[in-house]
Every structure is written in C-alpha cells, then in structure tokens.
Amino acid sequence: MSKKYTATRRCYLIDHHSPQPPDVTLNHLDIKEYEAFFETAGIDSLMVYCKDHWGVTYYPSEVPGAQKHLGVKGDWIKEISTLLREKGIEFVAYYCIEYDEGAARRFPEWQVKKADGSALIRDDEFAKWTLCCCQTGYREYCLKQLEEIVRNYAPDSLFLDIFGASLCYCNHCRTKFASLYHYPLPETQEEILEHKTDIVEFLNQNAMSFLAELKQRVKAIDPSLAITINFSCHYPQELRDMLDYQFSEPLLKDNWFSSAYARDTAVGQYPILAPGEASQVYNYSSVNEYICDLSSIAAQGCRVGMYSGSQHIDGTLDFEEARRLGAVYTELKKMEPYFNGRTPVKCAGIVQSDLSMAVNIPSLDADAILRMKHHNPHQNAVLGAMQLCERAKIPYVVLPERTLDKALLEQFDLLLLPEVFVIEKETAELLADYTENGGTLISSGQSGLWTADSRKLPASTIARITGTGECTIHTEYAANRWAAYLKNTGTEDFSGLLSCTTPPVSEHFIETVTEKNAETLLTFILPCVVCDSRHWVNWWSPPPGADSVFPALIRKTVGKGSAYYMAFDFFTMASLDSFQYPHELFSDLLKHEKITPAVRNITETPDVIRTAYFETEDSYIIHQISMVPKRFHGDAFPVSGGTLELDRTISQAELVYPECATLEQHMENNKTVISLPAFSLQQIIVCKK
Numbered sequence: 001m002s003k004k005y006t007a008t009r010r011c012y013l014i015d016h017h018s019p020q021p022p023d024v025t026l027n028h029l030d031i032k033e034y035e036a037f038f039e040t041a042g043i044d045s046l047m048v049y050c051k052d053h054w055g056v057t058y059y060p061s062e063v064p065g066a067q068k069h070l071g072v073k074g075d076w077i078k079e080i081s082t083l084l085r086e087k088g089i090e091f092v093a094y095y096c097i098e099y100d101e102g103a104a105r106r107f108p109e110w111q112v113k114k115a116d117g118s119a120l121i122r123d124d125e126f127a128k129w130t131l132c133c134c135q136t137g138y139r140e141y142c143l144k145q146l147e148e149i150v151r152n153y154a155p156d157s158l159f160l161d162i163f164g165a166s167l168c169y170c171n172h173c174r175t176k177f178a179s180l181y182h183y184p185l186p187e188t189q190e191e192i193l194e195h196k197t198d199i200v201e202f203l204n205q206n207a208m209s210f211l212a213e214l215k216q217r218v219k220a221i222d223p224s225l226a227i228t229i230n231f232s233c234h235y236p237q238e239l240r241d242m243l244d245y246q247f248s249e250p251l252l253k254d255n256w257f258s259s260a261y262a263r264d265t266a267v268g269q270y271p272i273l274a275p276g277e278a279s280q281v282y283n284y285s286s287v288n289e290y291i292c293d294l295s296s297i298a299a300q301g302c303r304v305g306m307y308s309g310s311q312h313i314d315g316t317l318d319f320e321e322a323r324r325l326g327a328v329y330t331e332l333k334k335m336e337p338y339f340n341g342r343t344p345v346k347c348a349g350i351v352q353s354d355l356s357m358a359v360n361i362p363s364l365d366a367d368a369i370l371r372m373k374h375h376n377p378h379q380n381a382v383l384g385a386m387q388l389c390e391r392a393k394i395p396y397v398v399l400p401e402r403t404l405d406k407a408l409l410e411q412f413d414l415l416l417l418p419e420v421f422v423i424e425k426e427t428a429e430l431l432a433d434y435t436e437n438g439g440t441l442i443s444s445g446q447s448g449l450w451t452a453d454s455r456k457l458p459a460s461t462i463a464r465i466t467g468t469g470e471c472t473i474h475t476e477y478a479a480n481r482w483a484a485y486l487k488n489t490g491t492e493d494f495s496g497l498l499s500c501t502t503p504p505v506s507e508h509f510i511e512t513v514t515e516k517n518a519e520t521l522l523t524f525i526l527p528c529v530v531c532d533s534r535h536w537v538n539w540w541s542p543p544p545g546a547d548s549v550f551p552a553l554i555r556k557t558v559g560k561g562s563a564y565y566m567a568f569d570f571f572t573m574a575s576l577d578s579f580q581y582p583h584e585l586f587s588d589l590l591k592h593e594k595i596t597p598a599v600r601n602i603t604e605t606p607d608v609i610r611t612a613y614f615e616t617e618d619s620y621i622i623h624q625i626s627m628v629p630k631r632f633h634g635d636a637f638p639v640s641g642g643t644l645e646l647d648r649t650i651s652q653a654e655l656v657y658p659e660c661a662t663l664e665q666h667m668e669n670n671k672t673v674i675s676l677p678a679f680s681l682q683q684i685i686v687c688k689k
Contacts, residue, residue, distance in 0.1 A: 164368025274305025286634025467518025
C-alpha cells in the first residue's frame with residue numbers, strides 16, 4: 001500500500017466544480033503556473049479533481065456516457081500527476097460519487113428519486129446538485145471510471161466525495177428494500193421515523209456494499225492504492241474500518257473539536273481534517289486566522305488539509321491563496337517534529353456510540369451528506385462533553401463504544417456518558433467494573449434508556465450503577481423552553497449559579513427515583529405553568545413553581561468509585577450558549593471527586609486559550625492556541641499562558657515553539673508547577689518526565 005498518507009501533513013485541493021463553457025472556460029490552464037503555486041503554498045499533498053460535482057472529467061474518459069470538460073485541452077490529469085511525481089508530492093485522486101449533475105441530466109433513469117418519482121436535488125443557497133443512485137446503471141459507470149483513473153494515472157490515494165447512500169425510491173431501491181425487510185420502503189416522514197432503524201441499516205449496507213466492490217476492483221489494478229471517503233469519522237465503525245485512512249471536514253463547532261473527534265474515531269488511521277471555511281478566496285481572512293484554524297487541526301493530532309476556490313474561470317490561479325497558505329504551512333512545518341510519535345494524555349473519556357446515532361432524531365434526511373452534516377442528539381451531547389473538558393482544561397479522549405475494554409477504561413480517571421442512548425449489556429458490565437474499581441462516571445438524561453432499534457426501556461441499562469429506577473421522560477414543558485429548575489438539597493456546596501439561584505434545564509427532564517444507597521444532590525422545581533395559547537406568565541419562560549422533589553442529580557458510591565446521574569440533558573446544554581452554569585457544575589464535580597490529571601493548564605481565560613495534551617515515552621507535549629485572532633478578525637495580542645500543573649516530578653520544562661527557552665518550575669502540594677509565558681498565536685511546551 002502507498003504509505004505517503006502516513007507522512008504527508010500539508011494537503012490542498014483547488015476546489016473548482018466547473019460547468020461546461022461558456023460558464024467556465026478553463027482556456028488558460030498552465031502547468032508551470034500550478035507548479036509555482038504548489039511551491040509557494042508549501043504543500044506535500046495535492047487532491048486533484050478527476051470527476052467533480054458537475055460530472056465532467058479532466059482526462060479523456062473512454063467510459064460510455066462520460067463527458068470531459070470541453071475547456072481542457074489534452075489530458076490535464078496526466079500533466080498534473082506527472083508533475084506531482086517529479087516533485088515528490090502525494091497525488092490524491094478526487095472522484096465525486098452521488099452528486100453528478102451531468103450524468104443526472106443525460107441519464108434521468110440514474111437519478112435518486114423521491115417518493116413521488118421526482119428527482120432528489122440538493123437545494124442549497126447556490127448549488128442545486130441532482131443526486132445519482134448507485135443501485136442503477138450509474139454504479140457501473142462510476143466503477144469503470146475509477147478503474148480507468150487508477151490504471152492510467154496510478155494515484156497514491158483515492159478520495160471519494162459525496163459518498164454514501166441517499167434514500168431513493170427508484171424501482172431498484174424499492175425492490176431491494178422490500179426483498180430484505182418484507183414490507184414496502186416507507187414514504188411519509190412519520191413512517192420513515194417509525195422504521196428508521198431498518199432504513200438506516202439498509203442505507204449503510206448499500207454504502208458498504210458499494211465500497212467493498214469498489215475496493216476489490218481498483219485494488220485488483222493497484223494493491224498499493226490507499227482509499228478514503230469524506231466525512232469518514234461520522235460513518236459507522238464497520239465502514240470506517242474498511243478505509244485505509246480517514247478524511248473529514250469539520251462538523252463539530254470548529255476545527256479544534258472536529259479534529260479531536262476525528263483523531264479519536266480514527267486511531268491508527270492517520271486522520272486528516274480539511275476545512276474550507278478557513279478561506280474565502282476574493283474575500284480573504286487574515287493570515288492569523290489561517291494560522292488559528294489550521295494550527296488547531298495539527299495541535300489536536302490530525303494531519304492538515306485545506307480547500308478553496310482559487311482557480312479562476314479561465315484556469316489561472318489566485319496566487320494570494322498560495323501566499324497565505326504558504327505562511328501557515330511554513331509555521332506548521334517548524335512544529336512537525338512535535339506532532340510525531342505521541343498519544344493523547346488520558347484523564348476524561350467521552351463515550352461515543354454508533355448505536356445511539358439514529359435514536360431520537362427529529363427527521364431522517366434523504367441526502368446522505370446532509371445526514372452527516374445535521375447532527376443527531378447524541379453527537380450534540382458528545383460535543384458538549386468535549387467543551388466541558390476543554391473549558392475545565394483537563395485532557396479528554398473520545399472513546400468509540402466498540403473500542404471499550406477493561407484495560408482501556410482503567411486508564412481514565414473519569415468517564416462521561418453524553419446521551420449514550422443505547423448501552424448494551426457488555427458495555428454496561430464494563431462500566432460497572434470500571435466504577436467498582438475506583439473510576440468516576442457521569443451520565444446524563446436518557447443514557448441507557450433505549451434499544452438500538454429505538455424502543456424505550458422502563459429503566460436505564462446502567463440503573464444499578466447510577467442508583468436510579470424506572471424513568472419517565474417529561475416533555476410537557478417543551479413549549480416553555482425551560483422544562484424545570486434545579487434546587488440544591490444542601491448535601492454539597494456548589495459554586496456559580498447553583499450557589500445563589502435555581503438555574504434552568506432545557507426542554508425535557510427525566511422523572512426517576514433514588515435507590516436507598518444513593519443520594520440526591522439536586523432536585524427539580526417545576527415551572528409554574530405549562531405554556532400554551534391560554535397560559536403564560538411574561539415575555540420569558542415561566543418561573544419556578546412547585547418543588548417536585550424529583551431527583552435531578554444523583555450520586556452513588558459504587559465499590560471504590562462514584563457514579564453521578566443528571567436527570568436532564570446536561571451535556572447538550574453545555575454545547576449551547578444559552579445556559580450559563582454547566583461549566584461551573586462540571587468543575588464542581590471534578591473538585592468533589594478530586595480528579596487530578598497527569599497534566600493540566602490552569603488559566604484565568606479558559607475560553608480564550610485552547611490547550612491540547614499529548615505524551616511520548618519520555619515527555620509531555622502541551623500545545624496552546626489563542627482564539628483571539630479567530631474571534632477578532634486576525635487581531636492578536638499577548639495573553640497569559642497561565643500555569644501547568646503536573647502530578648509528578650519532571651526533569652526539564654522547555655518552550656520549543658515559537659522560540660526556545662527553559663521554563664522555571666517549582667513543587668507545590670506535591671505537584672510540579674510551571675509558569676508559562678504570554679503568547680499571541682500559539683506555543684508548544686515540552687516537559688521531560
């Protein structure tokens with residue numbers, strides 16, 4: 001297998017989905033100009049369009065029905081691939097699957113169909129791509145072109161964009177679904193949600209079947225070919241495991257959190273994250289914003305990619321993009337020695353569940369890519385858990401459920417279950433063993449209350465760990481926006497809003513009971529009215545009314561460990577800007593449990609600084625990035641790095657980027673404390689164990 005993807009760290013894609021002339025002429029393509037652009041940008045990997053969303057090829061395809069872009073003279077892919085080999089740059093061949101506007105217009109029988117027989121079209125602000133179905137003749141059309149590309153141009157890697165299976169009602173899909181599930185493919189949104197487990201399974205199996213056939217055919221030509229798909233970290237693990245490496249675009253708030261998620265769901269698969277929003281050609285962001293965006297990816301442990309529309313309609317290039325990208329990649333290249341051979345420091349583990357992805361979704365998008373982009377409730381909660389850890393400045397790792405085992409879990413001081421709706425018996429037993437042996441568990445809302453086929457259970461599958469009983473989900477206050485308020489029972493002291501008022505929870509809460517050997521730390525106060533057309537109080541959510549005495553936060557001692565259960569959607573609330581206290585409550589629980597990471601950044605500006613923690617056999621590597629340039633359009637000014645606290649003695653602390661300096665350290669309460677310098681963009685500190 002081509003191993004270039006294991007070493008390349010500075011990828012770029014000239015993003016130019018190009019309709020035929022006269023709209024886009026491409027009449028001045030010049031390989032020398034492109035060579036100069038690559039050198040200026042400092043890339044070591046290039047993704048090259050072989051077939052784009054318009055369905056045009058940039059080489060002379062011999063597959064019947066194919067259309068080459070009429071502005072391209074000769075074989076552009078041959079020119080580009082030859083140049084890349086000469087310069088030692090990785091050649092990633094881009095091929096678009098479901099969006100193929102040209103094929104959809106020429107072969108309407110290949111279109112993805114809606115239930116009424118009309119074509120499914122991606123109706124964005126600008127683009128209106130028509131989708132094609134890989135259960136039709138379009139499948140063989142794509143496979144033959146992919147074989148052609150691999151045979152004729154020998155790319156290092158094959159990148160499949162707009163990959164997946166959209167919900168299609170063509171005769172092929174209707175027949176296939178009915179033969180597998182013995183009932184007609186549901187059509188109404190109500191029926192679709194009722195049968196979503198079968199439908200999602202059907203679509204995932206279609207995608208994996210296509211990928212398996214594609215791999216078999218192209219690797220028969222070149223066994224060394226590496227294959228990936230876009231948005232790979234958001235696909236089920238069975239599909240992720242079929243890939244040679246993983247590629248994603250940022251879908252979780254920003255590059256920092258998206259790259260941490262991609263890193264942890266692609267362990268050993270050399271993940272790369274490529275944002276497009278970091279650049280708007282013709283309306284450029286500042287270089288400092290580029291640095292903040294792309295350094296966030298590298299700091300979190302992913303390889304860095306970038307795409308932008310830098311190609312003009314005549315095929316010439318906007319060189320300002322190369323200059324700005326080159327400024328960033330020059331800095332990243334200086335930091336590369338500190339990106340190798342390291343693993344994330346372990347403290348908090350955030351459980352990620354493929355089984356929970358389809359549970360409680362409000363709708364099922366027909367377009368496969370929109371299903372990736374529109375987060376499900378579990379993903380929103382995972383993001384909230386990551387944000388809580390980031391603001392508390394403790395190291396965190398996302399843990400896919402199928403990677404969990406006893407040896408892995410015992411490496412973590414804390415486990416978070418953010419709306420992990422489905423917790424099967426084997427996982428529940430692992431969690432019980434983890435807490436009994438001294439671990440701390442924090443679970444929220446509906447974790448463990450559902451089966452993989454979306455059946456509500458009377459009680460959580462981890463009830464014996466959390467000390468809860470039968471559960472009722474209260475949604476009657478959803479129109480209030482705030483479904484209840486939290487009241488401190490006085491068992492523990494809390495800081496922030498819980499110390500002075502009764503802060504709210506979001507649209508629903510869980511009614512449960514507390515076992516005798518568990519204690520209630522917070523209870524719910526119900527709103528004074530349920531909002532409807534005849535009942536309200538003021539211009540805002542109705543204020544607190546009766547004390548329900550329903551437990552809102554439960555703590556249970558389990559063997560040597562502790563389990564906390566929040567009977568509301570705490571982690572999703574943490575992902576929103578509208579709730580002010582989740583970070584304070586999370587910090588309180590860390591203090592109650594005396595969670596002490598191996599290394600932690602103490603700062604008075606936790607929202608300004610992002611901190612990543614890695615380690616090698618002999619060192620800790622801490623990477624700090626200021627969010628000031630991102631928030632203030634490139635403006636940068638020095639911010640304090642705060643201090644580092646380590647739970648062990650270290651031999652040396654050194655600033656290694658942007659300059660080199662030995663840092664002073666001292667012992668305090670059996671911890672090593674290091675004062676960090678102020679910085680404007682980013683800095684890397686290495687602490688020798």
